[in-house]
Amino acid sequence: MDFTQRLLEQFLVLAEEKHFGRAAERLSMSQPPLSQAMQRLERGLGATLLDRRPGDLRLTPAGAAFAVEARRLLDARSAVVERVRRVAQGLEGVVRVGYVSILSHRHLPRLLRAAAEELPGLRIHLHQDSTATLVEMLRSGTLDLAFIRDPLPVADELVAHDFAVEHIVAALPHDHRLAGSDSLALEDLCDDDFVLLNGTALPGLALQARLACREAGFTPRCRADADDLTGLLGYVAAGLCVSLMPEDLRDFPVPGIAFVPLRGSSPYLRTTIAAVRRADADAAVHRLLDLVARHSRR
Amino acid sequence: MDFTQRLLEQFLVLAEEKHFGRAAERLSMSQPPLSQAMQRLERGLGATLLDRRPGDLRLTPAGAAFAVEARRLLDARSAVVERVRRVAQGLEGVVRVGYVSILSHRHLPRLLRAAAEELPGLRIHLHQDSTATLVEMLRSGTLDLAFIRDPLPVADELVAHDFAVEHIVAALPHDHRLAGSDSLALEDLCDDDFVLLNGTALPGLALQARLACREAGFTPRCRADADDLTGLLGYVAAGLCVSLMPEDLRDFPVPGIAFVPLRGSSPYLRTTIAAVRRADADAAVHRLLDLVARHSRR
DNA sequence: CGACTCGATATCCTTGATCGTATGGATTTC
């Protein structure tokens, strides 16, 4: 048995009207084919739905049950159509987003808020990992979108979109002579002991910190190095070194550390990009990417 | 768009196989019509469901969503067929049952237990009322089945089925000379003061009590009468009168009253019948009626 | 480059769903 939309509709109208003639009229058809359709329906279901007593047509208990279920079937059907269309348009769905740890502090919550407001039907699965792993997941299809540091390793299959720029600030011990300044020039620190990343965890930052110093005309005297940011923070808080860090860290006050902006910004910034597969046709990904573009810091 | 069962099935098989050729084979058809069917489906939905890339066919997000929904639609559809059939066969549904108060104590629980066990899909709506009202509700279609006292008032549209017989017992004050007996003959009470129903509430019992006395060869000296059973019980418990009552009341011990069976049973009983509309085609009612017949006390 | 794979397209056929008009048969109503 195959309930066509039409057949269900015919039954429902008849169940309302309880009169073949009137029902047929409402359905813009003549009465006999309606009779036949109802017979087909009853035959297909193997149950009598209508109690045809002369002068007053009623539903059998089975008919009454079917009227309820038929309405539900029709509703379910149009809900399915609606849902599929929304998914196809990217208004509903799941996007798997990867990001590097730095991003989590300020940009990601902002983005998630915007997405929840603009694309309430979208569910975003978050995954934090290293840039290299994220890129691999993106290529293999485990991720749909990744926020990573600027140099996109393999550009052939992936496309990058600017997302955010982030200034580098100096991190000084509280008792440093410049700790109270509004800003400083990087060369003011040329005689200080530095602690910098050794490049295993955040190669972008490690590189750019050294580049910035070279541009300022000196090679930083590195008294120590560290695997990650917490290592840097430890050295600085201990009052042993100064360091260079992403400005976002200022949102997380660390006892004993002062963050001071650098004057002259151009080389002293790092950019975060949103990368997606070039061939990705997922509409939800593109909606999200569009939102990312509109909410990106330029 | 009209999702035929076949079309959904085709899509689901294709979504599993991810290969037009194999899917067509599993569907016992050739590949081209399957291609066309999927094109029709996509056109109808207004969304691309399949990502046809050479050598590997995938579902788009919309396609994946539709695969889930299509499965649900098919399940819902067969569930509807199943449910309608069960209702048509009387295995599921609602039966509105009326009963007179006396019945509630012993027979009704027994019946409900049996129904819950044998016809678990059946819901029974209970309504207690007087015989006259029940009969009227039955005729008007507000009730499907009614348990009432033997004389069925209007037999033309209704049919009666024996259900239970109930003996009449003597109700004596505790200090009555026969209160301790195992049984007594009604004529032993010919000189006692009686309290009987005046016939407004339970005309059957009122009548049969008097008939029983006449058959025993005396007219009861009525010191009082009452509207209902509680009135009778009051008089008897007060030690003022004896009375005649349905044996079921023995299940509810009343302080100060002794119930003593009567010897010679034939006239001293009342029968409860199950009445239904003669023309009722509701399968559930007939299932229940059949169960009633099998569980009736003969 | 040629064979092969795989889905799309072209073309045709069959069938059943769906509708129409005309009519029959049962019941109610006046």
Next chain:
DNA sequence: GAAATCCATACGATCAAGGATATCGAGTCG
């Protein structure tokens, strides 16, 4: 009993679904 009402039946027409075969075109692989 005649008229009216209401649903079922009979019969014919149409059209789209659903299928088959043959072929094309794109991409893959040895």
